[in-house]
Amino acid sequence: MHYFQFNIGDYASHTRHLSLHEDLAYRRLLDAYYLREKPFPKEVEAVARLISMSDCLTDVERVLNEFFQQSKVGWVNKRADEEISRFHKKLATASKAGKASAESKRQRSFNEGSTVVQPTINQEPLTKNQEPKERKTKAKPSVVERPPDVDEKVWQDYMATRKTAITQTALALLEREAQKAGITLEAALSECTLRGWTGFKAEWMQKRALTPKQQSEQRKQAHYDYLFGERSDDGRTIDATPLRLG
Numbered sequence: 001m002h003y004f005q006f007n008i009g010d011y012a013s014h015t016r017h018l019s020l021h022e023d024l025a026y027r028r029l030l031d032a033y034y035l036r037e038k039p040f041p042k043e044v045e046a047v048a049r050l051i052s053m054s055d056c057l058t059d060v061e062r063v064l065n066e067f068f069q070q071s072k073v074g075w076v077n078k079r080a081d082e083e084i085s086r087f088h089k090k091l092a093t094a095s096k097a098g099k100a101s102a103e104s105k106r107q108r109s110f111n112e113g114s115t116v117v118q119p120t121i122n123q124e125p126l127t128k129n130q131e132p133k134e135r136k137t138k139a140k141p142s143v144v145e146r147p148p149d150v151d152e153k154v155w156q157d158y159m160a161t162r163k164t165a166i167t168q169t170a171l172a173l174l175e176r177e178a179q180k181a182g183i184t185l186e187a188a189l190s191e192c193t194l195r196g197w198t199g200f201k202a203e204w205m206q207k208r209a210l211t212p213k214q215q216s217e218q219r220k221q222a223h224y225d226y227l228f229g230e231r232s233d234d235g236r237t238i239d240a241t242p243l244r245l246g
Contacts, residue, residue, distance in 0.1 A: 024059075033077055040064075040074050042074050095160050
């Protein structure tokens with residue numbers, strides 16, 4: 001997984017007692033666990049080296065003992081495992097639905113094509129003034145291959161969700177929006193598959209990242225700007241107070 005939901009309030013309520021190094025270790029452990037999607041090694045030294053905190057073995061060990069469980073296969077986190085399982089189930093469901101929709105569309109096109117009545121062909125010879133006109137064919141948009149930095153499974157799942165071929169222009173737009181959102185193209189395509197999106201906008205991720213309180217403050221600010229003047233590009237408020245004449 002390249003993306004997971006992070007509840008700031010929930011995290012803060014469970015980690016207020018941690019020291020700075022312990023808090024850093026916990027955040028790095030969570031990121032590594034979701035990215036690897038598998039248990040950590042049993043040895044604390046190996047886990048610490050994995051998150052580049054070999055000089056903080058005590059802090060790493062405390063966090064492992066408090067927030068992870070030691071199993072036969074290594075250190076595991078039950079809550080993270082549930083999120084990872086839920087994520088893959090959604091991907092599988094979206095992929096299955098996309099394939100079923102594509103097959104239904106293909107079958108419908110085949111059935112409609114088999115019932116079309118062929119027009120009668122004119123058998124009369126053509127004269128010089130009746131030479132057939134060349135048919136103009138529409139240029140098909142160029143179809144691109146999977147980018148090398150995108151996993152094959154992620155690409156197939158997204159194309160099944162999209163249902164139509166993607167052009168170079170559309171792919172470039174996706175890459176640009178992913179960069180604006182601060183994530184990789186592969187992460188953006190995974191999010192599109194998970195949400196059933198055929199396209200991607202950075203602002204969609206930004207809106208989802210805002211807490212309810214931040215969204216409320218944003219609406220209040222927009223209302224204030226509407227009543228008393230909009231903000232200029234340099235951050236200063238434009239004075240909308242009416243001037244008294246005379």
